[in-house]
Amino acid sequence: MEMVIEADGLKRSFGDVDAVRGVDLQVAKGEIYGFLGPNGAGKSTVVKMLTTLLTPTGGSAKVLGMDVVDQADDIRLRIGAALQDASLDDKQSGREILRMQGALYGLTKPEVEQRIDELSTLVEFDAIDRWIRTYSGGMKRRLDLAASLMHNPDLLFLDEPTTGLDPTSRARVWEEVRALNTELGTTIFLTTQYLEEADELADRVGIINAGQIVGEGTPDALKKSVGADVIQVRVTEGVDAAITALNQLDVVDKVEQGPRALLISVSDGAASVSPVAVALDEAGATVAELTLRTPTLDDVFLDLTGDRIGATDDSGGTS
Ligand SMILES: Nc1ncnc2c1ncn2[C@@H]1O[C@H](COP(=O)(O)OP(=O)(O)OP(=O)(O)O)[C@@H](O)[C@H]1O
Ligand SMILES: [Mg+2]
Incomplete structure (x- = not known):
């Protein structure tokens, strides 16, 4: 099996805060890997190291076979990332953001326009030429997702793609994530605080708590392990x-x-x-x-950490 993410004892400290305390990860090509954990668990810090935005203070990681420190530039061109703290310029339209992103990845103008056409169902058609200032939170998230997909990446990082979205927008993002995976074979590394989301989307789930992975497996296997x-x-x-x-x-x-x-x-x-x-x-x-x-993944989390995950899930789903 071809591994597209391999992390070995990955660590990151900020001063005396040990945000990530030795994380091992292996994600195979074509997988949807769900990285589940409560606020402050270290999810975004791991994603930032894997997307080369933060340098590890210990351990090592390879993404698409390349080292996150030595080959950061090459990795960045091959991956897509929609990060949690994406800041979009209010005074630009969705189309302008997508054009900028396309240029950044070296697409030609015709390629950019074709790609925008393909992706414009993700953002709403009538909204793509409006200022981002007029977008709802859900529309911004979907635009950010579209921007991360401009160059057809083989590997996509999504950091809490549905946090704060209403159930309809969440379902739409879920559909898109599934379609990318099944139709294009995109490998997806997705962080979430929502148990339902991990359960619904992920082939395998890693549970992170206080900077360490405390459990890993398919949602079914994790739930069976509880009893x-x-x-x-x-x-x-x-x-x-x-x-x-x-x-x-x-x-x-x-x-x-x-x-x-x-x-x-x-x-x-x-x-x-x-x-x-x-x-x-x-x-x-x-x-x-x-x-x-x-048993739910919440029972798994409780079993592994002695604590409830604590995120309020307003998706209305049950599992
Ligand atoms: N730049 C930074 N400087 C100092 N501490 C940081 C920094 N970034 C993260 N941390 C700390 O590292 C820990 C992990 O943070 P991280 O953002 O990775 O958590 P998370 O799992 O993404 O949480 P959330 O679900 O809230 O997004 C937290 O204690 C956080 O305060
Ligand atoms: Mg985060």
Whole structure:
């Protein structure tokens, strides 16, 4: 497998603040890698080192096979980056920003115009010639994303691309990220504080806390590592018969009687709901409520750090 990002013991201190304390990373070509962590965890600092904007104070990293310190200029021409603190000039139009970016990457004028045409669905058509001062936060984010894509980079860094966006704009960015990955094969390194976002988009997730990676894996594997799925059943009549029947099922690991409901531990929630429902029915139990609770990445974070991630996720999604 071809690695496009390889970091080895990467460190960065600011005075006596150890922002990044030895990070190892391996991201393969074609992956969407989600870098998940709370405020101040060190996500942007890692991204800035990988995009050559900050020099590491320890360790080393290669991006597209090139060293982030010795070959910074070559790396910069090959990657795209939409960073968290992107500052856009209010008195320019979206089109002007995109033209400037195209020129920066050495595209010819016709190439620039063609690329703007292709990307203008990302920014809104009527907005592309308006001053950026009139843009909403979501439009600025999407313009910034479009600017990072002008030169068709093979590797794209997105630092919290949807923070502060409303659910509709967030869904749009998600769609674009997915399309870039599946249609063009762009490798994407994306930081986020949103568990849902990592869960939704990433092939693999690295969890960073206080400058160190505390867990890594596919969202599913991370969630499985926390433990079993739980089917919660409120039985109003025939509890004893229900427990006896459930204990005889192969898919059931354990049945506990909680204060309000039976808690049935299963290894695969989705595949177990139906046999559990059938068994309850055959046992003659009256079921008032049956819910499946699968572990979330929030449970993973709690398990790994003893703390909730703390970001308020207003995307309205559940996982
Ligand atoms: N230029 C700097 N000077 C001093 N300290 C810094 C600097 N940049 C970052 N830090 C510190 O390094 C730590 C990590 O910051 P970083 O911006 O990487 O976090 P983050 O994970 O991106 O957080 P957020 O989700 O809020 O963007 C924080 O304690 C921050 O205060
Ligand atoms: Mg940040």
